[in-house]
Structures are given as C-alpha cells and as structure tokens.
Amino acid sequence: MKIQTPEDLDSVRKKGLKKLQPGRPRIGVGTSSCGIAVGGMALYNRMHEIIQTKNLDISLVKTGCIGFCKEEPIVSVSIPGKAQVLLRKVHLDDAERIISLALQGDVPSDRALCKISNWDHITGNLVYGNEFEIIPEYGEIPFFAYQKKVILRDSGLINPEDIDEYIGIGGYFAGYKALTSMEPDAIIDEMKRSGLRGRGGAGFPAGLKWEITKKAPGDEKFIVCNADEGDPGAYMNRNEMESDPHMLLEGMLIGAFAMGIHEGLIYIRAEYPLAIERLILALDQARTYGLLGQNIFNTGFDFDIRIATGAGAFVCGESTALAASIEGKTGRPRLRPPRLTEKGVFGRPTDLNNVETWCNVPVIIAKGASWYSSIGAKGNTGTKVFSLVGKVDNIGMVEVPLGTSLHSIIYDIGNGGALGKEVKAVQTGGPSGGCIPVRLFDTPVDFESLNQVGTMMGSGGLVVMDEDTNMVDIARYFINFASGESCGKCVPCREGLKHMLLILNRIIAGKGTHEDIDLIKELSETVQKTSLCGLGQTAPNPVLTTMQYFPEEYERLIIQRE
Amino acid sequence: MSLSGYRKRMVTITINKNQYLAEEGEIFLLTAMRLNIDIPHLCYEKALEPYGACRLCMVDVVTCGKTTMTPACTIKVHNGLEILTDTPQIIRHRSLLFELYLAEAPKSEVIREMAAKYGVTKTRFLKKIVHDDPLMGKCILCGLCIRVCNEIMGGKAINYINRGPYTTINTPFYEHNPDCLGCTACANVCPTNAIVFEDSDSNRVMQSWSGTTVPLATCSSCKTAFAPEKLMHKVMNKLDPAIIEEIKSLCPECRRHYSTRKATRKVPKS
Numbered sequence: 001m002k003i004q005t006p007e008d009l010d011s012v013r014k015k016g017l018k019k020l021q022p023g024r025p026r027i028g029v030g031t032s033s034c035g036i037a038v039g040g041m042a043l044y045n046r047m048h049e050i051i052q053t054k055n056l057d058i059s060l061v062k063t064g065c066i067g068f069c070k071e072e073p074i075v076s077v078s079i080p081g082k083a084q085v086l087l088r089k090v091h092l093d094d095a096e097r098i099i100s101l102a103l104q105g106d107v108p109s110d111r112a113l114c115k116i117s118n119w120d121h122i123t124g125n126l127v128y129g130n131e132f133e134i135i136p137e138y139g140e141i142p143f144f145a146y147q148k149k150v151i152l153r154d155s156g157l158i159n160p161e162d163i164d165e166y167i168g169i170g171g172y173f174a175g176y177k178a179l180t181s182m183e184p185d186a187i188i189d190e191m192k193r194s195g196l197r198g199r200g201g202a203g204f205p206a207g208l209k210w211e212i213t214k215k216a217p218g219d220e221k222f223i224v225c226n227a228d229e230g231d232p233g234a235y236m237n238r239n240e241m242e243s244d245p246h247m248l249l250e251g252m253l254i255g256a257f258a259m260g261i262h263e264g265l266i267y268i269r270a271e272y273p274l275a276i277e278r279l280i281l282a283l284d285q286a287r288t289y290g291l292l293g294q295n296i297f298n299t300g301f302d303f304d305i306r307i308a309t310g311a312g313a314f315v316c317g318e319s320t321a322l323a324a325s326i327e328g329k330t331g332r333p334r335l336r337p338p339r340l341t342e343k344g345v346f347g348r349p350t351d352l353n354n355v356e357t358w359c360n361v362p363v364i365i366a367k368g369a370s371w372y373s374s375i376g377a378k379g380n381t382g383t384k385v386f387s388l389v390g391k392v393d394n395i396g397m398v399e400v401p402l403g404t405s406l407h408s409i410i411y412d413i414g415n416g417g418a419l420g421k422e423v424k425a426v427q428t429g430g431p432s433g434g435c436i437p438v439r440l441f442d443t444p445v446d447f448e449s450l451n452q453v454g455t456m457m458g459s460g461g462l463v464v465m466d467e468d469t470n471m472v473d474i475a476r477y478f479i480n481f482a483s484g485e486s487c488g489k490c491v492p493c494r495e496g497l498k499h500m501l502l503i504l505n506r507i508i509a510g511k512g513t514h515e516d517i518d519l520i521k522e523l524s525e526t527v528q529k530t531s532l533c534g535l536g537q538t539a540p541n542p543v544l545t546t547m548q549y550f551p552e553e554y555e556r557l558i559i560q561r562e
Numbered sequence: 563m564s565l566s567g568y569r570k571r572m573v574t575i576t577i578n579k580n581q582y583l584a585e586e587g588e589i590f591l592l593t594a595m596r597l598n599i600d601i602p603h604l605c606y607e608k609a610l611e612p613y614g615a616c617r618l619c620m621v622d623v624v625t626c627g628k629t630t631m632t633p634a635c636t637i638k639v640h641n642g643l644e645i646l647t648d649t650p651q652i653i654r655h656r657s658l659l660f661e662l663y664l665a666e667a668p669k670s671e672v673i674r675e676m677a678a679k680y681g682v683t684k685t686r687f688l689k690k691i692v693h694d695d696p697l698m699g700k701c702i703l704c705g706l707c708i709r710v711c712n713e714i715m716g717g718k719a720i721n722y723i724n725r726g727p728y729t730t731i732n733t734p735f736y737e738h739n740p741d742c743l744g745c746t747a748c749a750n751v752c753p754t755n756a757i758v759f760e761d762s763d764s765n766r767v768m769q770s771w772s773g774t775t776v777p778l779a780t781c782s783s784c785k786t787a788f789a790p791e792k793l794m795h796k797v798m799n800k801l802d803p804a805i806i807e808e809i810k811s812l813c814p815e816c817r818r819h820y821s822t823r824k825a826t827r828k829v830p831k832s
Contacts (some may be wrong), residue, residue, distance in 0.1 A: 003646050104598070107794070116638030190657075313725070330722065334614075335612060335613070335614040335633075335636050387648075453652070457611055483727060484726055485726065486724075486725065486726035486727070487725050487726065488703065488722065488724070488725045488726045488727070488728070490614070490615050490616075490617055491615070491616060491617050491659055491662055491663065491666070491702070492617055492659065494661070494726060494727055494729060495662040495663075495666050495687075495727070496662060496663065497726075497727070498726075498727040499662070499687045499688070502687075502688055513687075519686055520659060523658065524655075525655075526654075526655045526658040526659065528618055529618075529620075529631055529651075529655055530617045530631065530655050530659065532614055532615065532617070
C-alpha cells in the first residue's frame with residue numbers, strides 16, 4: 001500500500017498505535033548492540049519461545065536502547081491502562097516470571113528501574129496510566145531527570161524494525177507536511193532559523209549547507225548521511241540508527257525535497273552490522289509505503305536512498321575521503337576547496353550531514369524553528385547526544401541541551417566516578433579532542449566553549465577518567481589510534497604522529513628526557529598547522545591538553561630517570 | 563589586442579611586502595618560481611593536478627590582516643593576493659618537516675641537500691631503516707610516480723600499499739605486474755631518484771617494482787633493443803594512421819637514417 005493522502009497516513013498511524021498499545025500486555029526487549037552484548041537477544045528468543053509454545057496473549061517486540069547502558073538488558077512491560085515499567089538487568093531466568101506476571105497485570109518490582117506514565121514523543125504523545133506506586137517515575141531517576149530527549153524521543157520505546165510504530169507516534173507527518181504544504185526554500189529557511197549546527201563535530205550551520213548545495217550549479221546532486229562514526233568510545237550514531245532508523249530516513253527525505261535532490265546515500269561503517277540490517281529493513285518498509293521511490297505522497301517528487309558501507313577506516317569520516325570511498329577509491333582526503341557542496345561524490349555537488357543532524361530535521365519541521373531554538377543556548381541550539389563512557393558510574397547515552405555543563409553531565413547524570421573513585425578528567429571529541437581536567441568542569445558543552453579549553457565537540461563521545469588513569473598513557477592511546485588510522489598521504493600526519501608515538505613510548509618507559517618533552521610540543525604544533533586534513537590537524541590535541549593540564553604526570557616519568 | 567581570449571588578465575599580487583604582476587588563475591607556486599621567489603616543494607608536477615602531500619610549500623595567505631597557512635600549490639592567483647613565504651612560523655614548521663623527511667628517507671641525497679639549503683643538517687627523529695628497501699631508503703611517498711602512472715600513462719601498475727606510517731608504494735601484492743608499460747615515467751618524475759630499473763639485451767627490469775620485467779622492442783634494421791614493446795604499441799595506436807608502416811619498427815637512430823635517405827632520394831635531378 002502506498003501512502004498518498006493524509007487519510008492513508010492516518011490509517012497507518014492508527015495501526016501503529018494499536019501495535020504500541022495493543023490492548024494486551026506488551027513486552028519490549030532492548031536489542032540494540034549494547035543490549036545484545038549483555039544477552040538481550042537471547043532474552044528475546046527465550047521469551048518468544050515461551051509465548052509461542054504456550055500461545056499466550058502477549059505482544060513481544062524488539063525495541064532499541066533507552067540509553068541506560070549500565071542497566072541493560074532493559075525490558076519494558078506495558079500493561080493496558082497501567083504505567084509502562086522499565087525493568088533493569090534482566091536475566092534469562094527472569095523471562096518466565098516477567099511473562100507470567102504480565103499476564104496477571106503485574107511486573108517484578110525487584111527488577112523495576114522506573115515507570116513511564118506518559119511519554120512525549122514530540123511528534124505525538126502516549127499516555128499509559130498510573131499504578132505501581134512503589135516504582136519511581138522516569139523523571140525521578142537522576143540519570144533521566146537531567147536529560148532532554150529530542151533525538152532519542154523514540155529510542156527504546158518503539159520497535160525499530162516496524163515502520164508502523166514510527167508512524168504511530170507521528171513519524172513521517174513532518175515529511176508529509178514538508179512535501180505537500182511547504183516550499184523547498186521555506187524548509188531551508190526554517191532550518192536556518194532553527195540554528196541547527198552540524199552534529200558531526202565542526203558545527204557548520206546545517207541550513208546554510210543545504211542552501212549552498214541547492215545553489216551549486218548542476219542538476220544531478222547527492223545528499224549523503226555520514227554514519228562513519230569511528231571515535232573510540234562514541235556510539236551515538238549507531239544507537240540512533242539501531243533504535244530509530246526512520247527518523248534518519250525522514251530527515252533525509254525532507255532535506256532532499258528542500259534541496260531538490262533525488263539521490264541519497266548513507267555511508268555507514270561495516271562495523272555496524274545491526275544498524276545496516278535495520279536500515280535496509282527500514283528502507284524496504286519505507287519503499288513499500290511509497291515514502292521513498294517515485295511520486296512520494298503523490299507530489300511528483302522522487303527520492304531514494306542507497307547504502308554504502310565503509311571498509312574500516314577512521315579517516316573516511318572526513319568529507320573528501322568519504323566521497324572517495326563511496327566512489328570505490330582509497331579513502332584518502334584531497335585538497336579543499338573545492339568543498340563537497342561544489343564537487344562531491346562522483347564530481348557532483350553533495351550535501352553531507354551527520355546522522356544526528358538528519359535526525360533533528362523531522363522535529364524541526366514538525367514543531368517549528370522557534371520551538372527548536374528555544375532548546376539549548378544561543379548560537380548552540382537544540383540537544384546533543386553524548387555517549388558517556390569510561391570510568392563513570394552511570395554509563396550510557398545521554399541527551400542534553402547544548403550549553404549544559406560537563407559537571408552536570410558527569411555528576412548529575414553520570415553519578416561521578418565508577419566504584420566511588422574520584423573523577424580526574426574527561427576526554428571529549430575522541431582522538432581529535434582533548435582532556436578537560438575536573439577543575440574546568442563548569443565549561444558549558446557547546447562548540448565554542450570546548451574549543452576554548454583546547455578540545456572540541458567532535459561527534460559526542462565523553463570518556464571519563466578517574467584518579468587511577470595515567471594521562472600520559474591516555475595521550476599515547478589516542479596518538480596510537482590516530483597514527484594507525486592516518487591515511488599516510490601527508491608527511492606531518494604520517495611521519496609526525498609516528499614520531500610522537502615513539503617519543504611517548506620512550507617517556508612512558510621511563511627513558512624520556514626534558515628534550516623529548518620540548519620536541520613533542522614542537523612536533524605537535526607542526527602537525528596541527530601543516531597537516532592536510534582534520535585528522536592530522538586535530539590529532540595532537542590529546543597530547544597538548546594532557547601536557548597543559550597534567551604536566552606533573554609527564555614530569556614524574558622524566559624525573560624517575562634523572 | 564593579440565589573439566582574443568588567449569591573453570590572461572594580469573593582476574597585482576603582494577609577496578613578502580613586494581608587489582608583482584601575475585597571471586590571474588595561475589597556481590601561485592608557479593608564479594613564485596617564475597619570479598625567482600624560493601619555495602621548496604616535492605610533490606608538485608605541472609602536468610598533474612596539485613596534490614598537496616609534501617607540505618613543504620606552505621606559505622601564509624594574508625586576508626584582512628589574518629594569516630592562514632596554505633600550500634602554495636593550491637593557491638590560485640587573484641587580484642590583491644597577499645602572501646608571506648618566510649615568516650618565522652613558516653621557517654620553523656618547514657625545518658621540522660625537513661627533519662621528518664631526513665628521518666623518513668635517510669639515504670636520499672636530494673633531501674639532504676635540500677634540507678641543508680634551508681639550514682637543516684640533522685634530524686632529532688629516529689631514522690627509518692628498511693632492509694632491502696626496493697626504493698633504496700629514498701622514497702618520501704609524495705605519490706608522483708603513482709599519479710603519473712595512473713593519470714598520464716594509464717598504466718596503473720603501482721599504487722600505495724597499507725596506510726599511515728606503514729604506507730609503501732609498489733605493484734599489487736609485490737608481484738611482477740604485467741600492466742607496467744616500462745615507460746619509466748615514474749623514475750623520471752621521482753624527486754628523490756628512488757626508483758631503479760635496468761635494461762638488459764631484450765628486457766627492461768623495473769627493480770623497484772618487484773622486478774617487473776618488460777620486453778623491449780628490437781629495431782627491425784639494426785637489431786638493437788630500444789623501447790618497451792607495450793609502450794611502443796600504445797604509442798603506435800595513437801599515431802596518424804597514414805604514417806609509413808616501415809618506420810614503425812625502427813629505432814630512433816635508424817628512423818633518422820631512413821628519413822634522410824628518403825629525403826635524398828626525393829631530391830629532383832637537376
């Protein structure tokens with residue numbers, strides 16, 4: 001069935017709602033990569049087997065990740081008329097108990113994490129009901145209380161493998177609105193007024209990029225989604241695609257219409273097999289409903305998306321290397337200009353945006369630019385998803401308005417160091433970022449403030465380090481990563497990083513001298529200033545920031561010898 | 563006005579505070595070379611697109627009082643362009659890059675001489691030593707050989723292998739590559755003379771390229787080997803079909819004799 005009229009869309013929405021609130025117990029098992037890693041899929045299979053063999057009146061679905069990775073596998077149980085309850089750290093042996101309690105209209109309260117009485121999907125609202133007094137509300141759990149879910153609005157609650165559920169909570173309505181009642185330029189204008197900045201790390205205004213691509217000469221153009229997330233410790237994009245793939249597709253559909261482009265590509269790293277699987281399924285479902293393909297919503301607009309997989313190179317996240325990789329060439333950056341917006345994939349003007357940037361588009365169109373720009377800070381509007389990992393108590397995916405302080409993220413949401421240890425620093429922006437010491441934790445998380453303290457936003461990994469972490473070793477880890485991922489085209493990155501690694505190895509082995517410290521500083525600056533692409537230009541940041549904020553740790557290794 | 567459209571617009575540019583006239587749109591590195599303003603470079607070749615890998619030609623572009631370091635091979639001349647080529651910053655970075663080159667290609671005399679010219683005579687970095695290096699410890703991975711082979715000759719015989727600090731250049735799987743034309747354009751364009759080959763009686767052996775052996779064509783007249791067969795074949799296909807068949811198999815020397823004889827014969831009897 002092709003969705004062409006508002007009535008068609010609404011009938012699917014009703015069908016989707018019926019799946020979300022089926023009038024019988026519904027059990028959702030968190031089966032994102034994080035959930036699967038701790039037994040989510042085995043749990044799902046066990047429950048499936050029980051329900052099948054006993055022929056029980058229960059709806060069992062796979063859901064994405066609600067973000068609280070520490071508590072995975074998370075299972076959601078929703079009993080008609082009662083609050084939806086999230087169960088934490090569910091064991092395989094709990095399967096039977098959860099099912100039998102659900103049939104009686106109850107949940108195992110010893111496993112309960114929190115309950116959700118109603119949920120604002122932004123594009124729609126779901127009311128579940130109350131009861132279960134002893135279980136705390138979702139908003140009472142500190143991990144969730146300080147977050148604002150815009151991009152992760154559906155994650156962990158809907159079935160990512162079922163387009164009906166996405167439409168059920170108002171998905172593709174923004175796409176319908178954009179294609180049928182908005183002028184393409186009005187969409188771009190809305191994007192510009194929203195203040196949305198690229199979520200890939202550099203923070204270029206997304207609406208402006210769309211406008212530049214649209215104005216670039218040429219009839220055949222591409223839009224590309226950069227899903228080559230490769231920073232160590234960052235997995236926001238993976239989760240966004242695994243938990244809510246249609247949000248990305250809808251964002252790209254709206255963008256394509258605004259720019260008048262008919263071909264879309266998702267460049268995704270091969271290391272994300274589940275995300276690829278779910279995207280392929282989502283693409284098929286969207287095509288079946290006519291949301292991709294020809295004459296979308298009967299408007300005469302054609303658009304389709306293909307998937308291009310990477311072959312495991314971090315540097316392919318760089319725009320020109322990414323374009324080369326899609327073309328089947330070695331992923332090596334080339335000189336810019338020309339930028340991708342002028343000469344991109346196969347020489348055609350290309351708009352490249354990060355997964356999360358695309359994911360913001362449907363809500364901006366659905367709720368309007370002024371609603372969106374009211375979130376976050378001036379010049380840094382909206383929310384940003386971070387993966388809070390490392391030696392922090394609450395590990396998970398957190399979404400906060402831009403401008404939130406690091407302190408709030410690490411202590412209010414993350415509950416400080418793991419196992420009661422003192423937090424010492426946090427690394428933002430992966431190998432391109434730097435380590436921020438605890439005394440600078442008042443720094444608001446926005447593009448400019450992070451740059452000022454010598455690091456960057458990056459794609460959004462936050463790696464927490466505690467009192468036991470050796471900061472020189474951290475610097476070596478990131479330089480080792482960057483050196484191994486360097487494409488080898490330009491000298492400062494290929495040779496410079498190699499020698500930085502050799503010097504750091506020497507220092508850590510207790511064989512370093514003060515000359516080594518001076519040399520590595522000097523070399524860092526040259527690598528930053530003379531490298532061809534962003535990888536080399538930012539790779540020395542971890543060394544420079546650890547040297548700036550933790551000089552005593554370097555000094556200690558030197559003094560040992562002298 | 564001479565032949566219209568052929569004359570480039572001349573514009574005024576400033577280099578190191580001095581004003582010069584330059585052709586609009588020209589690559590700045592070439593402009594500077596013509597004006598005898600010294601900018602070191604290793605990976606630029608006029609016949610190829612700028613590549614920007616050697617980073618030695620970095621200069622400061624001044625815009626609104628602010629400077630940005632950019633490779634000179636990527637700058638196009640435009641009116642009012644202002645460039646600084648020898649600020650302390652540039653000299654410092656350039657010197658360190660030379661140190662990196664000295665460590666990367668310790669056997670290269672070209673690099674040693676070039677570095678010395680800019681005051682760098684030793685390196686503080688560990689020298690790269692590769693045993694039995696087919697590129698003689700001289701390769702700086704500028705990619706000129708690959709680009710000339712792939713983009714100009716169309717041979718596609720060699721390419722980069724591995725990435726990052728493990729990058730090398732050779733034939734696929736380090737095996738004899740039948741795609742090699744034996745043209746030696748790679749060796750001619752190599753800035754550090756790292757590529758070696760040898761001609762025997764009837765073969766050319768590309769020693770740097772895993773011993774790739776290319777048969778040489780023999781002159782039908784004097785019977786000496788003079789050029790790789792495959793290259794001859796490629797060239798002959800591009801020639802005017804009207805060319806005399808007889809001279810196609812002659813070496814340059816014999817071809818000259820042939821032409822002279824023919825010309826003499828044509829001289830009308832007086």
